[in-house]
Amino acid sequence: MMRYHNSIAAAVLGVAIAAPAHADSQVEVNIAAGRLDSAIFVLGEQAGISIGLADPRMGARRVPGIKGRMTSHQALTRLLAGSGTRPQRVDARHWRIVAIPKRNKRAKRKEKRRAYAAAKPLPSPPVIHPEIVVTGQLVHNNIQTDAAGSRLSLSLDDIGPSAEVRGTDALLETLPSLSSTQLGPGRNRLFIRGIADSSFNGPNQAVSGQYLGEARLNYNAPDPDLRLIDLNRIEVYQGPQGTRFGAGTLGGVIKMVPNAVQLNEVSGKASLAFAATQHGDPSADANATFNIPLIDGSMGIRTSIYGGRQGGYIDDRRRGLKDVNRMDTIGGRFMFRADPGAGWTVDVMAAGQEIDGRDGQYADREGDKLDRATPFAQPYRNRFALGQLVVRKQWDEMELITAINVVDQKVSETFDLTLPAFEPFFPEQPGLFRQRGNIRLFTSETRLSRSLDNGGSWFLGTSLVNNRYRIRRSVESEFFNNGIAGIENETNEATAFGEITWPLSNRLMVNVGGRISHVWLDGKAMDLPTFALVALDTGSKRNQTDFLPSFGVQYQVAKGLTGHVRYQEGFRAAGIAVRDDQVERFRNDKVAAIEAGLVFSSGGETGFDAGISVAHTKWDDIQADLIGNDGLPGTLNIGRGRIWTIDGTMNWRPLPGLSIEASAIWSNSRLTEPAETVVVGEPEAEFADELPEGAVFVQSNNLPNVSDFSGRMAIGYTSALSDDLDLSLSAWGRYIGESRLGIGPILDVKQGDFIDTGLSASLDFGRRSIWLEASNVFNATGNRFALGSPFTLPFGDQITPLRPRTIRIGFDAKF
Incomplete structure (x- = not known):
């Protein structure tokens, strides 16, 4: 695979990286x-x-x-x-x-x-020609709104015709700087620009924040993998964002912006798609959106419903079953808007989704890499519910937004716990491990912003968070059924944040911001075994306060060419975990990131946009999950690390309707100062007695789940065949570099190093369209994620293959 790696690296880096919306x-x-x-x-x-x-x-x-x-x-x-x-x-x-x-x-x-x-005739008014473009959104007071590396904004058209019938995987195929674990939709962790901590969902806060409109979706929950239904755009903010959002995450923020309720027209859209997968079952998806004014110009509703079945493609040799990893999804969203005038707007939103996976989506290397041998099914389920109230008031050049959100998410998982036979002394011991997580999140964010006459701006914000996380675990086998130690954590956070942007000249703009947070944490262990050797206290209460500064400079070097430098810090609260039936406390971790970049934009129907950004991130007291002696993941501070990244995109439009795009990210992540309990390499025998109790040995100092290089290239063409018929064609290929599953001898396994490809074509008849899409065109197997069950991982290689070659056809209708 190195041949593919080098060729794509040269091609992508040779054409530059990162283009903003014009x-x-x-x-x-x-x-x-x-x-x-x-x-x-x-x-x-x-x-x-x-x-x-x-x-x-x-x-x-x-x-x-x-x-x-x-x-x-x-x-x-x-x-x-x-x-x-x-x-x-x-x-x-x-x-x-x-x-x-x-x-x-x-x-x-x-x-x-x-x-x-x-004596000259006046020029005629300009003719407005239809054009399909990438749209962006103003980010108040963000000095890098159009700078490489700060914000990536894309529409559903940029993702592809099947965007609405898919979830996070569609984003992963489009943005190399975005990566994810692959346990299955609804239970994955998302990582942005190399900030990755763990392959497991645990009590520690997620490194990437997620929003739906103004609603914060997660604190320490997995990605809910909401379908990309009826969205105006998707924005990805790279690096710590503590002074721009209530979510002060370490790696960045993903924001999905729904289409707003239209108060003056009845409209809607319906879509239907079918797919056939080589070596798998067929798939089907359907969705519909309706917009209905209740009082013309003043009040209206917009609602979306969707559902689908993703056919399985993993066989189980031992049970003699085909295509066991089928997944069903059903969900919807309801929005209400009232516009009483005078700049006031009130929005109410409710959303829900259920993902039901029949079995795990992993295989082993003993068969054809699309099958495995397990004695039990390993189903999982994610139930997600959201409620939101947003009140806006706009005066002249000032805007006030208050958002109150409530999220409830329940995640249940089952893992194979079967211990292999060691004849003639120990027979096989079949078993199952069940885990049920319940996460309840309440957030309130208020932001006041103002645009100044000199082109500058400022904003102030506050955020209140209450997050309750409870996880219960049990073991089922032929010999005993037993509950094992679980965790209950409650986190309360009060935060104030803000930024000011001020132009020093026509070309130079500076930005200064800050965030101060106070966190109250109350954690305790649940269902501890009576025979466990635990500390006298099984809980922990902590209060923490931290201040995070940010500053940046943006300078217009020449017409169309802008450079920027930005410094930002991020903070994640401490907590407790249970490892080997012991209550353990881990410290908070913190990142400090500095990035610099250039972006060029020629604009126009034909032209060239490109940019590049370089970032260095220092990460102290990294919280990461390791597998303990009981086979369960537990959180540990593994030391201090650093991450270098170079990333961006390019968009060249040599002819009207023709675009050639490239994007890439190169990462170099290292654990530079391991903690006392983390030993890199094999210890020398004469010093083995000097190692601390519970020492963890790791073969590599690479941080987990960070690919060394990932890149994507795409070509698209759009042409008007007639007044009522448009043709669109596109092709893309991406390379995902090699990474490691995690820290420690059990998790120190390789993954990644594969190529994925896709083709699509669509005909747009105005209010009707038909499209055809092919994914994994060359039917590559790959290894997206080297984990299916942490308990059986030590006894055999596990891989998560790409979905085999899939052909999907869809129909869209607007009214």
Whole structure:
């Protein structure tokens, strides 16, 4: 595989890396006639810009409805026609609406004479041509909004025609800087730009935060793997984001932005897709979205429902079963919006999803790498529910957002615990390990932001978090059924954060921010065995306070070329874990990241956008999970590490409708100062007695689940075959580099080092479309994740293969 590795590395790095959305890109605009203040609020959401009023009294003026694809400037010009106002650009993504000065009669006569003397016809108004583009969203006070490495923004069109019938895997195939474990949808951990800690879901906070709109989805829960249904865009913020979000995660934030409720039209969409998988069962998916105004221009609802079955492709030799890893998904989302005017908006959202996996999706190396031999099924289930209330108020150039969210997630898992036979003394001992996790999360975030006349901005935010995590575990075998030690943790967090962005010149902009958090942790062990040798106290209470600064500089080197430098810190609270039936406490960990980058954008229908960013992350007291003597994962502070990354994307448009894209990330992660209980390599015999009790031996100082290199290349072509028919074609290939499963002798196994490919074609008839997609075109097996059950891992190689070659056909209809 090294031949593929080197060739793709050279190709991707040779064409550069990281392209932002262009500030003057055309976006889909649909605004009803009505008040100006309500119209600009909707336009700001749809175009990803900030719009202020020079005089709040302008908000009551009536404006016409507009609809179509156009730039922000074109949309504002059409919206304000005849209103006595005009748009004034503050910077690339900030606009200000000002009054048109009234002219006296003398000025009017002079203007008339000049027009008559010129004897020229006035230019016709610009024609707005339809165009499919990548849209972005304004991130208030983010000095790297358009800088490489800060924010990656993509629409469902960028992911592919099957985006809506898939979940996180579709994002993983598109963004090399995003990686994941592969235990199965609904129980994976997500990692951004090399910040990866563990292959298991445990009591420690996830290193990557997730949002649906303004709703925070996780604290220490696995990725719920929500379907990408009815989304406006997906944003990935790389690196610590403690001064921009209530979620102060170490690695970054993934934000899914749903399409907003439209208050002036009845509309909807329905999709149906079928798939055939080589060596597997067929799959089917369906979804529908409806938008219904309740009071025209003031109140409406938008709802989505979906469901699907993903056919299995893993066989079980021992049980004689085919395609055991079938998975069913069902879910939906309901949104209500009220717009009473005067800049107020109230949004209510409820969402739910259930993933039911019939068996694990791993295989072994003894068969054809698409089968295994186990005595039991290993099903899992994820039940996710969300409730959200968001209140917004917008004045002139200031905005207040308050969001209250409640999340309930239940994850149940089953693992094979069978011990192999050691004849003639020990027969095989079949067994199952069951784990049930219950996570309840309450969050409240409030942010006040303002855009300044000089192009700068500021915002202040507060966040309150209450997270309850409970996990119960049990063992079932022929000889005994027994509950084993579990954990119950409650975390309360109060945080204040903010940033200010200030231009020092036309080219230079600086940014300073900070975050202060106080965390209360109350943890205890549950269901401890009576014979366990544990400390007298089985719980832990802690209070922790930390301050995290951030600062950055952005400089326009030349037209279309911008550079940036940014420093940011991240913090994760301490806690307790149970390992070998012992209650253990682990310290909080902290990261400090500095990144620098350049981004170039030529803009236009044809042109070239590219950029590159380099980041160095220092990670202290790393919290990682290891497998103990009882076969169970437990959390341990393994020491201090560092991560170097180079990442970004490129987009070249040599001809109208033709685009060539490339993206890549190179990572180098090391455990530089192991903890006293972590020993790299085999210890010398004469010093073995000097090692601390419970020492862990690791073969490599590489951090887990971090690929050394991953890259992706894609080519796409779009053409209008007629007034009512568009054709789109695309092809892509990606390489996932080699990584290791985890820390310790049992987890020190290789994974990754494979190539995946895909093709797609679609015909768009306006309100109807049909598409065809092929994934894993060359039917590669690969090894996405080297773990199926931690208990049987020491007795044989486990792999998680790619889904075999799959052909999917879909139909979409809009109304």
